[in-house]
Amino acid sequence: MNKLDTALVTAALKDAGFALTEHVKEANIVLINTCSVREHAEQRVFSHLGHLKHIKKQKPDLIVGVIGCMAQRLGQNLLENDAVDIVCGPGQIPHLTELIQATVAKNEGQVSVADNIRKADNNPELEDFESVQTIADRDIPGQAFVRVMRGCDNFCAYCIVPYVRGPEVSRPVNNIVEQVNRLADEGVKLVTLLGQAVNKYKYTAGEKTYTLADLLYKVSDIQGIEWIRFVTSYPQKEGFAELMQAMADLPKACNYLHMPTQSGSDKILKAMNRRYTARQYLGLLDTARQIVPDIAIASDFIVGFPDESDEDFEQTVDLVKDAQYKNCFVFKYSPRPGTAADEKLLDNIPTEVKKQRNYKLLEMQESISVALAAGFEGKRVNVLVEGLSKKPHLNCADSGGNPQLVGRTADDWIVVFNGPVSLAGQFSKVKITKISPLTLFGELI
Ligand code: SAM
Numbered sequence: 001m002n003k004l005d006t007a008l009v010t011a012a013l014k015d016a017g018f019a020l021t022e023h024v025k026e027a028n029i030v031l032i033n034t035c036s037v038r039e040h041a042e043q044r045v046f047s048h049l050g051h052l053k054h055i056k057k058q059k060p061d062l063i064v065g066v067i068g069c070m071a072q073r074l075g076q077n078l079l080e081n082d083a084v085d086i087v088c089g090p091g092q093i094p095h096l097t098e099l100i101q102a103t104v105a106k107n108e109g110q111v112s113v114a115d116n117i118r119k120a121d122n123n124p125e126l127e128d129f130e131s132v133q134t135i136a137d138r139d140i141p142g143q144a145f146v147r148v149m150r151g152c153d154n155f156c157a158y159c160i161v162p163y164v165r166g167p168e169v170s171r172p173v174n175n176i177v178e179q180v181n182r183l184a185d186e187g188v189k190l191v192t193l194l195g196q197a198v199n200k201y202k203y204t205a206g207e208k209t210y211t212l213a214d215l216l217y218k219v220s221d222i223q224g225i226e227w228i229r230f231v232t233s234y235p236q237k238e239g240f241a242e243l244m245q246a247m248a249d250l251p252k253a254c255n256y257l258h259m260p261t262q263s264g265s266d267k268i269l270k271a272m273n274r275r276y277t278a279r280q281y282l283g284l285l286d287t288a289r290q291i292v293p294d295i296a297i298a299s300d301f302i303v304g305f306p307d308e309s310d311e312d313f314e315q316t317v318d319l320v321k322d323a324q325y326k327n328c329f330v331f332k333y334s335p336r337p338g339t340a341a342d343e344k345l346l347d348n349i350p351t352e353v354k355k356q357r358n359y360k361l362l363e364m365q366e367s368i369s370v371a372l373a374a375g376f377e378g379k380r381v382n383v384l385v386e387g388l389s390k391k392p393h394l395n396c397a398d399s400g401g402n403p404q405l406v407g408r409t410a411d412d413w414i415v416v417f418n419g420p421v422s423l424a425g426q427f428s429k430v431k432i433t434k435i436s437p438l439t440l441f442g443e444l445i
């Protein structure tokens with residue numbers, strides 16, 4: 001979501017005549033797009049602000065804006081930080097250009113956030129702002145994120161998102177289809193449809209109520225789009241078999257499902273206000289694999305949620321063994337002010353225990369990922385090339401002088417191989433020669 005917001009803001013500011021620089025020292029305006037999901041993310045923003053305060057001493061005209069979820073959460077209070085000139089919530093990004101102009105003209109701080117975020121359910125300006133999106137994700141050629149839903153109504157006990165992104169709203173199906181059409185005309189081959197619980201997508205137009213499965217069929221008809229992904233799915237039975245059937249039916253729908261579990265203990269799931277049991281969750285994975293046999297599944301887990309006993313944690317480890325995920329993201333519980341968990345439950349699992357559980361769960365997942373990756377050895381895969389690989393020290397050229405590139409398969413395996421940079425944004429065939437838990441290595445065919 002944040003990457004998409006950054007891309008939208010970048011495009012809007014470019015349209016307004018601004019130019020982008022990656023170097024703070026060259027900038028007249030610095031914008032920090034923020035996340036509030038864990039405290040650590042917010043601490044990093046404060047440390048950036050500390051650095052910017054220092055730069056401002058030599059460059060007093062520098063304008064610093066904090067945008068996104070942290071801006072919405074802290075609002076006016078953020079202006080008390082000496083470095084900050086603009087505070088702009090995720091729903092107010094269409095006004096960012098005006099906020100910058102007002103800061104310059106009036107020489108005073110500007111704050112624009114939703115007054116009552118849970119009432120801010122229909123934001124026509126935001127809809128207009130994003131439905132004209134024509135640019136591809138500027139980091140990765142040939143790919144774009146398209147938001148299909150804003151906000152969230154699930155209120156998982158630990159989560160800040162409903163309080164900073166507002167209520168759940170499904171975007172009009174026609175706007176989404178038109179937007180994807182435009183992106184396809186610009187050369188986008190992979191669209192990732194975004195929503196906090198994207199499989200809850202529901203939009204009624206006339207007689208018909210469109211679901212995410214319907215949306216997949218519609219987007220699949222768009223010429224030029226080759227791959228479609230969607231994230232993140234909430235573990236719910238409603239519409240699940242239909243969604244998996246759409247994935248099976250549509251060659252363009254990637255066989256990839258990111259469906260966070262959070263815990264393998266029913267006691268903890270209940271305390272988290274997740275509305276399923278571990279067994280029901282595993283039942284959904286069975287359904288997915290019956291309908292799409294080669295589906296790759298990924299998940300998120302939170303370890304160290306209040307009152308998580310060793311036994312609860314062992315149930316999570318068992319679930320990970322059973323689920324056979326491609327990969328998992330594991331997070332240490334971080335209490336977020338204003339959430340039900342923070343207000344009602346004690347953060348009573350010591351940091352050291354959270355760390356050990358995090359490590360142990362990732363270790364278990366790693367052994368599964370390696371076994372799954374081993375199945376790729378010697379195989380040929382089709383990848384969409386993203387660009388140069390991220391690790392410069394590995395970025396070694398082959399005997400033909402080709403640098404190391406990174407791409408992904410339709411089911412989201414990362415593939416590293418040597419090839420010409422001109423392949424970025426294109427599909428390539430790669431023969432896998434070596435594996436690691438998270439990355440496959442190969443040779444361009
Ligand atoms: N909407 C998605 C979902 O429900 O799966 C993702 C939302 S959240 C931005 C991404 C992940 O962060 C969650 O799946 C959860 O594992 C983790 N997360 C959310 N709140 C957290 C918290 N307070 N502490 C630690 N991890 C958290």
Ligand code: SF4
Pocket residue numbers: 152153154155156159160161162196197234
């Ligand atoms: Fe947060 Fe739960 Fe909504 Fe995901 S579904 S954004 S975890 S409240």
